[in-house]
Amino acid sequence: MSLLAGLGAGPAGAAGGAAVVPAPRRPTSRAWLWLLLPGLVYLLLLFVVPVVALLATSLYAPVPGGELGQYAPALRVANYADALAAFWPQLTRSFGFALLATLAALLIGYPMAYVIAVRARGRPLLQGLLLVLVVAPFFTSFILRTIAWRQILADDAFVVQALQLLHLLPEGGRLTATPVAVVSGLTYNFLPFMVLPIYASLERLDPRLVEAGADLYASPATTFRTVTLPLSLPGVVAGTLLVFIPASGDYVNSSLLGNSTNTSMVGQVIDARFFRVLDYPTAASLSVVLMLVILVLVGAYVRRAGTEDLL
Amino acid sequence: MAGAGALELTGVTKRFGPFTAVDALDLVVPSGSFFALLGPSGCGKTTTLRMVAGLEHPTAGTIAIGGSDVTGTRPHRRPVNTVFQSYALFPHLSVAENVGFGLRRTRTPEVERRVREALELVELGHAGDQRPAQLSGGQQQRVALARAVVNRPAVLLLDEPLGALDLKLRRQMQIELRHIQTEVGLTFVHVTHDQEEAMTMADTVAVMNRGRIEQMGPPAELYEHPRTVFVANFLGQSNLAPGVVVEEGGGTLGVDVAGHRVLVPAARAVAARGTVLVGVRPEKVRILVAGQEPGPGENVLGPGRVTDVSFAGVSTQYQVELPGIGTFGVFAQNLLGGATVPLGAPVRLAWAAAHTFALDGRDAAEGTTDLDEAS
């Protein structure tokens, strides 16, 4: 319903705008409606319908005396309280891990993007090569890469052995099944989503502005802080969102690299509730909570970053 | 004079691969002077300024500002500011923040007051809170000017700072710039390809061509005593005719130009023997119609025919075809109204011998191409 209302608001809004600033040629064609149609149908079927179903499921109640996995439509709001009471550690851990992974990806990804966009400027071949290297991990499957990480971080692999040799890891210490492994996996898997938007921002940055900074007595570090960084902020905002959102709902990394009680994330819980315990209402209510929290966090972040006028 | 220069370039060369953009440039800009670097597009003006600002490193040579060598100094440590040809305003900062950028870096007190004054100077006092993108091209250019001037640098580098302004604002800003320069006593290096702007504003003009300085001096001297074909044609226009020196004596050269004897003061001749190019400015030349005779001490060429008459308001510009010599331009003041000589009329040309100059004849081959370019 809200979709139809939105459709109705489109032309009305346009007409209102035209009344304030009279446009010389008012578009009379309705072609844009037809152009929008496939996308709207797609969204309706694959987003709106599932979300409505999810909301409904989150309020289902068990059938009295029914079998495992039997639920009936209801309005059992207590599902949310139960789910939160039981799984709040996993929920907060998810956002904690996602935040750490986002920060790590930013710290690793910004310099990478800077080197490709600024240092390699004017050498398109080198830039192309480096960009291919950034996206190259996508040529193999997400799962396979994460399994490879499990082998790299395994107890008998060289990383653990080297760390033990350097006494950075105690004898018998391990990396797999630790938060470090999960956060590393998240960082690694989502790094390209950080690098590419920052690269795009820096690539667009006019090098003459950096020269103007130097000409106006700003040292390279000051020029970076006052010119380069603010102008690349749209890329940073886009990159952090593209990493944080999927990372907070991820369950592949936590199940393949964590696999113990103190690393499980909410995605893993939803997966287990849904497919193993057949506890659909809890899985659904956790999903809804995850969605809402992300929405609120992202909204607050974008508002704080205040880069709308730069985007 | 060593040490008195606010800016000294010694043997400065810049090569981009095999291409030499600036070739062994020697230059002394006296402190407090208004110096114009004049030259056609691509002659290396911007590259020269960039080397002074430290944004480009010279392939060879040294640069000194205020007597101290800055050749290896980073740009942010040089006491110079640039008004960039492309403005290069910071899009994420307001106009006032742009102008205050340099002051904040040097921790100058009273940033706000200085910024306001600088903006008022360029008549943009009302635009401080706006973003550069909201301003017109000319307004942006003035912001760029304010952003550089406000720092009161030892040397201010201006790379065609008035290029985007309309004629009226351009004249006004020229006067304003001169005013700022004399009032604050800054040294200005002003790059332009507008010869009129260079001549009206500068104390010293350097004419640059292909990475070299062809001639340097006060505007009037450059105009009256051009030493190369390029300068003769780039700074104003010149009528040039090849000839051979046939006699010399008494401070005067006698030159044979296609059978006519033309006198040139020896002091105004770059070469005193062999083949030379005899030159005279078009506004110095008089048209003699049938029955008119030249006065004493005048050089005469012709007869020829008027091939073009064009009215240009204050003057009428004639083209006169002289057989065996070439086409001469004549600017006649419209004292009595419009054109007085009709198209196709048989005429002779006369001018005072004292206004004749002579260039080296070997310059000619190179000069002929530039002749078309300049006209």
Ligand SMILES: Nc1ncnc2c1ncn2[C@@H]1O[C@H](COP(=O)(O)OP(=O)(O)OP(=O)(O)O)[C@@H](O)[C@H]1O
């Ligand atoms: N970074 C560079 N790499 C290669 N060639 C360059 C570079 N910068 C300038 N050049 C060349 O050097 C020459 C001089 O350029 P410059 O920008 O100094 O010209 P200009 O005199 O300022 O011209 P204009 O009046 O058009 O601004 C040009 O032929 C240009 O192609």
Ligand SMILES: [Mg+2]
């Ligand atoms: Mg230039």
